[in-house]
Amino acid sequence: MRIDIWSDVVCPWCFVGKRRLEAALAEFEHADRVEVVYRSFQLDPSAPQHGHELTTPVLARKYGRTEDEMRQLQQQLTELAAVEGLSFRLLETVHTRTIDAHRLLHLALAEGGPALQATLKESLLSAYFEDAQDVGDHEVLRREALSAGLDPERVDEVLAGEEFADAVVADIDAAMDLGVSGVPFFVVDRRYGISGAQPTEVFSQVLTQAWAESHPPVEVVAGGDTCGVDGTC
Template sequence: MRIEIWSDVVCPWCYIGKRHLEEALADFEHRDDVEVVYRSYELDPSAPEVPVETTEEALARKFGTDVAGVRELMTRTDAPAAAAGLIFRHGEAPHARTVTAHRLLHLALDLGGPALQAELKEALLAAYFTRGESMGDAVVLRRAAVGAGLDAERVDAVLASDEYADAVAADIAQARAYGATGVPFFVVDAKYGVSGAQPTEVFSQVLATAWGEAHPQVQLVGGDAGACGPDGCAI
């Protein structure tokens, strides 16, 4: 079973939703048969490559308020984040475009499959949300990628080019085709869509439903009767 997750590395609900899915998977008896792949989505493709303001300042400008007002809004994710075991400190993080982070996530998928990609995804989210580091800083991105296990030379090559930009664009186009208007957006077996950081129980229900449909069980009726098998026939 494959789960594809459209998300951005600067989206608080994406981090919270990731934890909710992980909790559901931890209790799912077929966890070893589930593949999780992260897909790209840019919340603000107009953000500058080189940041000129903090996340708080950018949001204040967007919503027509001040930094104090934005800080109050941002506290709304504090409780659900804490419940998921996360503490956010990203308010003063630089506001930058995230396309390069997504390109590195595609590199990770190519180099080591979903497992390596998941390592990098977690490293990037932690860097931004728990340490307030810039997702537009090549030094930060390189440190996260190499620390997660990606080949340093390949990381440098991607950082110095626009490699995987087409893959990022394709992911975003697919999200639109699915009708996703925000992230996180989860697609299970290309059949079930889950929008937002739903509770763990919702993910558990979707996992069970999708698995059951992909692996139907035959229902026996009529009870026992005469039959033959490899060891002979019942007489």
């Protein structure tokens, strides 16, 4: 079974949702047969390449709130994230472009599969939200990519050009086709869509239902003499 997740590395709810899904998977008996793939989504493609302005005033202008009101909302989100084991520094994050982070995530998927991509995704989210790093800065991206285990030469090649930019666009187009207007957005087994960082219980319910539907038990319609798995007949 596969779970596709559309998200951005500067989306706080994406980090919270990631933790809640992981909690559900930790209790799911078939978790070792679940593949998680991250898909690209840019919350603000017009953001500057290198973040210099703090996110708080940017969000205040976007949503028509005062900076004090936005700080209060960010503090509430910080406290909620702490329940999931996350240490957010929302008041220190910068408004930055994420296209290159997404291109590296596609590199990780191509070179090392979902496991390597997941490692890099965690590193980038943590760098931005817990370390207040600028994930639009190539030095930061290179450091996190190498720490996750990506090949240095390939990382430099990707950052120096536009490789995987078409894959990012394809992911965003796919999200639009699905009617996605915000992230995180989870698609379980190409059948169930989950919008937002839902409670862990919701993820657990959908995982159980999707698995049951894609792996129905065999209905025995007739019985007879058999040999057992222990070799007895």
